[in-house]
Amino acid sequence: MMKPSIRNQALRLFALSLAAIALLASILLAACQEEEVKVGETARVKVAVSLAIFADFVREVGGDRVDVSTLIPAGADPHTYDPPPSRVARLTEADLVIVNGLGLEAALQDVIEENTPSSTPIIELSRGLSATNDQQSANPHLWLDVQNAIAYVERIRDALVEIDPPSAESYRANADSYLAELRTLDQEVATAIDSIxxxxxxxxxxxxxxxxxxxxxxxxxxxxxxxxxxxxxxxxxxxxxxxxxxxxxxxxxxxxxxxxxxxxxxxxxxxxxxxxxxxxxxxxxxxxxxxxxxxxxxxxxxxxxx
Ligand SMILES: [Zn+2]
CATH class of the missing domain: 3.40.50.1980 (Nitrogenase molybdenum iron protein domain)
Structure with missing residues (x-):
């Protein structure tokens, strides 16, 4: 009569210890994951950009390795926007600053130069691309030709790789798939406009x-x-x-x-x-x-x- 009950007790004990081990393992795993998230957060590259369009490019390439803030708010005119001090703080904290150049951020330019730490690179996305002149000054809106947007994204990829080499592989892989999407988009836009x-x-x-x-x-x-x-x-x-x-x-x-x-x-x-x-x-x-x-x-x- 004793034997089955001892066996039952032993089984119950075994089951309990299995449960305890599983619980312990899941607690340890959760702790590790939490640790990983924390490390990831502190290691994020802080990028300040002028336009929301460039923030989109940076997120596509940087994924969760970057923390992007936009200097010009939605609905504001980039040609005349002058940021309040709360937005200027985004520059002083940035690891990387990204602007269009060619006078797009005319009113913002001095603020950027005065408030970006000297160790923080400022990338001008339009630099070196061929621009057309209107009214004696270069037209800054290069990104509305998808070929130029592709050049912008390549420049953002290279800047992120340079500032954060341990994540280079991830930046290159993200950029590759986004660039493929942009090449398809270029064809799509061309085909649509051809129908007019x-x-x-x-x-x-x-x-x-x-x-x-x-x-x-x-x-x-x-x-x-x-x-x-x-x-x-x-x-x-x-x-x-x-x-x-x-x-x-x-x-x-x-x-x-x-x-x-x-x-x-x-x-x-x-x-x-x-x-x-x-x-x-x-x-x-x-x-x-x-x-x-x-x-x-x-x-x-x-x-x-x-
Ligand atoms: Zn404009």
């Missing part, structure tokens, strides 16, 4: 941001509301624009989300054409990545011009 009849591929936008997009994908920039952001157009500028819209037979005009579209709407009303939307430097809740921005623009161009 040649004589209707005409652009009238709020400011002069789309010359690289026009060049790469075969569109013609017919007119803009403002020669450079921050300046009010004169009555004559607006009259000239209305005339150009009519003379060129422009099917639609394009506002940009971060700019007041009142003048463009008046001009469109006068010329009897539709007002559509193109994204230049802003991202928002609906269009929250560079890939989505280019896809939205291509779709909108087809919808409004074809």
């Amino acid at each position: 009849p040649a004589d209707r591929r005409k652009l009238v936008t709020f400011h002069d941001a789309f010359s690289y997009l026009a060049q790469r994908y075969g569109l013609q920039v017919v007119g803009v509301v403002v020669a450079s952001p921050g300046k009010e157009p004169s009555a004559k500028d607006v009259a000239d624009l209305v005339e150009a819209i009519a003379a060129e037979g422009v099917p639609a005009v394009f506002k940009e989300p971060e700019y007041n579209s009142r003048i463009l709407e008046l001009a469109a009303d006068d010329a009897g054409v539709e007002v559509c939307t193109l994204y230049s430097h802003a991202l928002d809740k609906k269009v929250d990545t560079y890939v989505k921005l280019m896809r939205f623009n291509a779709k909108e161009l087809v919808r409004c011009l074809a």
Whole structure:
């Protein structure tokens, strides 16, 4: 009678010790994982970028090894934005600062130079790429040609590899898959715009941001509301624009989300054409990545011009 009960007790004891071992193992594992997360957090590379589009590029390449902050908030005009002290702190803490250059961040440039620690590299994404000149100064909006965005991403990859060599393999692998996605995107945009009849591929936008997009994908920039952001157009500028819209037979005009579209709407009303939307430097809740921005623009161009 004793034997089975002893065996039962022994089995129960064995089961209990197995459970205890499993519990201990899971506690140890959790502790290790927690430790890993902590190490990962302290080792993250702090990157400060001017535009949300560049933050998207840095996250694609850096993944969870980077901590990205954007200097220019959503809805602000990068050409005239002057950051408050709370945003300047993002520069003083950064390991790497990434800007476009070519005067895009005109109002921000001095703040960046004065507040970035001397040991922190400042990368200018447009440097060395061929830029076109409008109104005697270089046009900074290179990224709206996907080929240039590819060059930007390669530059970001190289900067991260240089500043954080232990993670080089991860940065290269992430960049490779994102660059492949961008090459597909380039073809997708080209194919979409190709479907618009040649004589209707005409652009009238709020400011002069789309010359690289026009060049790469075969569109013609017919007119803009403002020669450079921050300046009010004169009555004559607006009259000239209305005339150009009519003379060129422009099917639609394009506002940009971060700019007041009142003048463009008046001009469109006068010329009897539709007002559509193109994204230049802003991202928002609906269009929250560079890939989505280019896809939205291509779709909108087809919808409004074809
Ligand atoms: Zn611009």
